[in-house]
Structures are given as structure tokens and as C-alpha cells.
Amino acid sequence: xxxxxALCAATALFLAALSAYASGPMPPSRSLLLxxxxxxxxxxxxxxxxxxxxxxxxxxxxxxxxxxxxxxxFPAGSPLAVDSxxxxxxxxxxxxxxxxxxxxxxxxxxxxxxxxxxxxxxxTVGHATVMxxxxxxxxVTSAYESWDQDTAAVDLFYLxxxxxxxxxxxxxxxxxxxxxxxxxxxxxxxxxxxNTSAPLGTPSVNKNDSTNTSPASVTISSSTxxxxxxxxxxxxxxxxxxxxxxxxxxQANVSGNTAGDNAELTYVASxxxxxxxxxxxxxxxxFGMVGVEIKAASSxxx
Numbered sequence: 001x002x003x004x005x006a007l008c009a010a011t012a013l014f015l016a017a018l019s020a021y022a023s024g025p026m027p028p029s030r031s032l033l034l035x036x037x038x039x040x041x042x043x044x045x046x047x048x049x050x051x052x053x054x055x056x057x058x059x060x061x062x063x064x065x066x067x068x069x070x071x072x073x074f075p076a077g078s079p080l081a082v083d084s085x086x087x088x089x090x091x092x093x094x095x096x097x098x099x100x101x102x103x104x105x106x107x108x109x110x111x112x113x114x115x116x117x118x119x120x121x122x123x124t125v126g127h128a129t130v131m132x133x134x135x136x137x138x139x140v141t142s143a144y145e146s147w148d149q150d151t152a153a154v155d156l157f158y159l160x161x162x163x164x165x166x167x168x169x170x171x172x173x174x175x176x177x178x179x180x181x182x183x184x185x186x187x188x189x190x191x192x193x194x195n196t197s198a199p200l201g202t203p204s205v206n207k208n209d210s211t212n213t214s215p216a217s218v219t220i221s222s223s224t225x226x227x228x229x230x231x232x233x234x235x236x237x238x239x240x241x242x243x244x245x246x247x248x249x250x251q252a253n254v255s256g257n258t259a260g261d262n263a264e265l266t267y268v269a270s271x272x273x274x275x276x277x278x279x280x281x282x283x284x285x286x287f288g289m290v291g292v293e294i295k296a297a298s299s300x301x302x
Contacts, residue, residue, distance in 0.1 A: 080193040080228060080296035082249075082267065083108030091187035091252030091263060099171040099184045103132070108190030110199055110294065111162040113137060114250075115155045115171050116185040116234035116263035128184065130157040133167030141203035143234075143288035152260040154234040154288040156203070160196040183261040187250035191228065193297055201227075201293030209286045215242075215278040216264075216287035223270040228294040231266045231277030236285035239264035246277060260286070 084106045092101045105111060115128050130137040140156040171186050206218040216233035223229060231246070233239055238253040239262050246268040254261040264279050270293065277291050 078193040078297075080191065080226065080294070082228075083190040083192040085189050086187050086250040089248055089250050091185055091250045091265070093183060093185045093252055093254045093261060095183050097171075097173045097182070097184070099186050101169055101186070102166050103169050103188045104166045105162055105164050105190045107164060108192045108194075109161055109196055110192075110194035111137075111159045111188065111190045112140075112230060112294075113157045113159075113169055113171070113186060113188045114232040114263065114265045115157065116152060116232075116261065117155070117173060118152045118183045118185075118234075118260045127153070128155060128171050128173045130172075130186075131168075131170045132159050132188075133163040135159060135162070140200060140292055141205060141290050143205045143207050143290050152234050152288060154232055154263070154290055156230070156232055156290055156292060158199065160194075160199060162190065183254060185234070185252045185254060185261055185263040187252065187263070187265050189230075189249050189265060189267070191294055195295045195297045199295055201295060203290060203292040205288075205290050207286075207288040209288070212236075212284040212286065214281040214284045216281055216289045217276055217278040218289040218291035219274060219276045220270075220291050220293055221274045223272060223275055223293045224295070225270055225272035227270045227296055229268050229270050229275055229277060229291060230294060231268075231279065231289060231291045232263070233266075233279040233287055233289040234260060234263045235279075235281045235287040236260045236262070237281050237283050238262050240280040240282055242266050242277070242279050245269070 084104055086103070092099060111132055113130050113132065115130065117128055127139065127142070137157040137159045140158055142153050142155040169186065169188055171184055173182070173184065201220065201223060204218050204220050216235055216239065218231055218233075220229050238256045239251060241248045241251070246266050249265045249267055251264045252262070256262065266277060266279060268275065268277065277289070279289070281287060
């Protein structure tokens with residue numbers, strides 16, 4: 001950082017001297033003062049036009065003028081974007097624990113795994129535990145739904161700074177009943193450019209296990225424009241691709257309209273304020289759905 005300050009100051013003096021040589025009196029001294037570190041791959045370029053009146057940064061537009069400090073915002077890293085998703089938008093399922101599959105995270109710094117656990121007859125669904133590449137993931141939130149004697153739980157799990165490349169997702173659970181079946185559905189998605197120190201907004205939960213309906217929906221009441229909103233739904237009947245601009249990431253309709261082992265993971269870029277994510281169900285049925293905001297890394301101000 002000391003070296004960067006010195007380079008900026010030296011550039012300012014050099015350009016000021018050129019200005020004085022070319023057009024008369026030397027303009028007021030200028031320096032770009034840094035008050036926070038800038039991590040790679042961000043770059044700082046100090047420049048001053050020959051009239052000594054303006055500063056620019058990163059080769060861009062003028063960001064300030066006149067003597068004294070200038071405040072400039074630099075991106076904190078890669079822009080927020082989807083990094084990796086399931087092949088052919090297809091999720092995974094298993095009747096026995098664990099449910100395992102390989103997921104390739106190309107370069108994401110944030111991983112989400114969505115899990116829909118179902119039981120039949122008199123069983124009770126508990127929480128799953130999820131690992132990626134041998135690392136334990138943290139539960140975000142869950143929604144429970146029940147009908148007749150069936151129960152389902154829709155869960156999201158996350159891991160900041162996950163390993164890259166192909167690694168195993170493992171979802172484990174212990175049946176609490178002795179009859180019927182367990183069917184667990186899972187799918188994953190990774191993002192880059194996430195604020196890993198505070199990656200998530202307040203999660204939202206919605207369910208309807210009293211009346212057959214469509215679509216499954218969840219409302220995220222407050223969000224920031226440019227962030228991503230994730231929705232994960234489980235339903236008693238087959239889930240359908242959502243309407244644009246909401247995008248299907250992965251889907252697994254295991255039993256169609258015969259059980260609750262149908263799930264869908266979607267996302268949309270936030271336009272700010274309140275946003276409702278909606279996943280059609282065909283035919284109408286019970287559902288549980290969770291949603292959460294994925295936050296972009298903050299800019300760095302200098």
C-alpha cells in the first residue's frame with residue numbers, strides 16, 4: 001500500500017511538472033489518497049490531465065477534480081453471476097441415505113445445495129446433513145408441508161468459498177419411522193462475486209398444505225437491485241418451468257402427481273424491493289417453498 005501511494009504521488013508530481021513546463025505556473029498539487037486495501041485482481045491507475053484539473057481511475061471517466069483527496073469506488077472482485085449448475089437442469093434423487101452425486105464448481109465462491117426430503121405413511125421427516133468435497137454445509141432455512149400421513153421438508157444449505165472442480169455432494173438423513181419410504185431430491189448451484197462474509201439476506205418461507213393450488217410461491221420482501229434471488233420449491237405434483245425472467249436452474253419430478261418428491265430450483269436477478277418467485281404445479285397440489293437473496297460483494301471506496 002505504501003508503494004502504491006508513492007507511485008500515485010510520483011505520477012501526480014510528474015504530470016504537474018509537465019503541465020508547468022508546457023503552459024506556465026504549476027497547478028495545485030493533487031494526490032489520490034487510499035484508505036482501504038484493494039485486492040487482486042483490481043487495479044489502480046493514477047492519471048492527471050495536463051491542465052491539472054481532473055483525475056481518472058482504471059482508465060475510465062473523470063472521477064474528480066481540484067486539489068485534495070478524491071473518492072473513487074472500485075469493484076471488489078468479479079461481478080455477481082451464476083457460475084455452475086446441474087447438467088441439463090436435472091436434479092438427483094435417492095430412496096436411501098446418503099444421496100450422493102458429483103457437482104463441478106468451475107470458479108464459484110459460493111455454493112447452494114437444495115434438498116427436498118419426503119416420507120410416506122406415518123414417518124416424520126427430520127433435517128438432512130449436507131457436505132460438499134468433505135466440507136460440512138450450513139442450513140439456510142426450511143419449510144415443512146404435510147398431507148394425509150405424508151410429510152416433506154424443503155431445505156437450502158450453503159458453503160462459502162467451496163473447493164473448485166468436481167466434488168461430491170452428499171446428503172445424509174436418518175429415517176425416524178419404520179414403515180413407508182423416504183425419497184430425497186437434491187440439486188446444486190454455485191455463484192461467483194458473492195459477498196462471502198455476509199452472503200445472504202433474510203430467508204423467506206411459504207407453504208400450502210390445506211388446498212391444492214398453483215403456483216408454488218414465496219415472496220422476498222426486501223432485496224437490492226442486481227443481487228440474485230433463489231427459490232426452491234417442493235410439491236405433491238410435477239413442477240413446471242417458471243415464467244421469464246425467473247430462470248430454471250434444476251428440476252426433478254420423481255413421482256409426478258403420485259407423491260411429494262418433486263422439486264425445482266430457480267433464480268432471478270433482483271430489480272429491488274419486494275419480489276415474488278413462482279413455480280407452476282401441474283396439476284394443482286400442496287407445496288412448500290423457500291427463498292433467499294444472494295448478495296454481491298461490496299465495492300471498495302478509495
